[in-house]
Amino acid sequence: MARATVELPSLLRDVLHKDVLSVEGQTLEDALEDAYAQLPGLRVHVCDETGKLRQHVLCFLNANNTRGLDTAKQPINDGDTITILQAVSGG
């Protein structure tokens, strides 16, 4: 079981009143589920009705964009940082 940090972007911090969470798990999916359990309002902003990341939301594991990867198969290590952020979507 690894302990990692989840960092949230400003817009989510402003409505959820938290910007950093300490989470546990063996995989990225575990870590995100732990974050959703600690902060129940978070899931609706990160995932859409498909159960996957919203179209314009990114999830980085350290310096790596995890879009398209199977979060259940992404191991995490102690000290990892998981960053939720808004995609650069033009405009």
Place this chain on the structure above:
Amino acid sequence: MGGVLIIVGTEKGAFLCRAAQDRRSWAVEGPLFKGWKCTASGRSPSGRYFIGTTSQVYGAAIQASTDLQNWRQIEKGPAYPEGGPRKMNQIWTFRTGKDRHFAGVDEAGLFVSDDDGSSWRPVRGFNEHPTRDQWFPGAGGLCAHTVLTHPKRPDQIWVGISSVGMLRSDDGGHTWLPKNEGVRNMIPEQKPLGIGYCVHSLAQDPDDPDSIYRQDHSGMYRTRDGGDTWEKNEQGLASWFGFPIAIDRRTGTLFSFPMESDEYRLPVNGQCRVYRSRNRGDSWEPVGKGLPDAPYYSGVLRGAMAVDDLDPAGVYMGSTSGDVFVSPDLGDSWQQLPCRLPRVLHVAAYLEK
């Protein structure tokens, strides 16, 4: 004695505008929820406020507060099931009541709360209506934008949906019938289903809840029988097209903001003018003393006009260019608030205790 609070929901946050009951001098605070679209607000009889927030990136939610300072997101807000075909894009309206609140949303759906807004569940008879597969979005999305209830018949509910029409339930939301007879149909192939009408907004008569006024894509209408039949009432209007309609709950005075045709969607002749009816829609007159005389080409969206409960009533509207206008005297005179906000999506007026 409390003052007046206007909640102005914009494309990039909500603003709180306050004045004493004379409504002459205003203070503007905000933004709340900076960067979020603030699309609806409501206040329950308990004093709990709700604001609907959404974002193209992060989706829709409801924020709640009892003091307008400390806000908490409702965890069990309106939601469509994971894996289903529908998306929760926006909270469009709240209809709060003593025991039950409703929320109308985009994609068009109706949700209900029996615990003062702490949890919401779908109204399945509406959300799974037999015609649901034939509902298509208009320019403003597929939105259930207005919910009305009957003060003495709790099982009666009306919902307006753009590009679909008005539906009414007489059994607490279990079954719904389209109620658009007399309104011009916009999608002829859907007429046999009773849908394909494009209601833009609805206002309910305070003295007779079966009398409802309707700014429709195809004109200004009213019904006196709860929607069973509709008739046009456009005498005096600069244009039959527009989006908002609001009513003074004390006198039944109506307010609208006509726009030039569904093709142009601009104020008629570039004039910022509110139209008022003092006779339940029999005739309309322009009012605008204090509104800009310079060419004005910003619109007023369907949710961006409101009336307070004072005597005389205050009237409020926000424009797509972020101007907020207030009238303390039933529309006779107006002033512009000293601010320019993001595009105004929603305006609601409350008396503070």
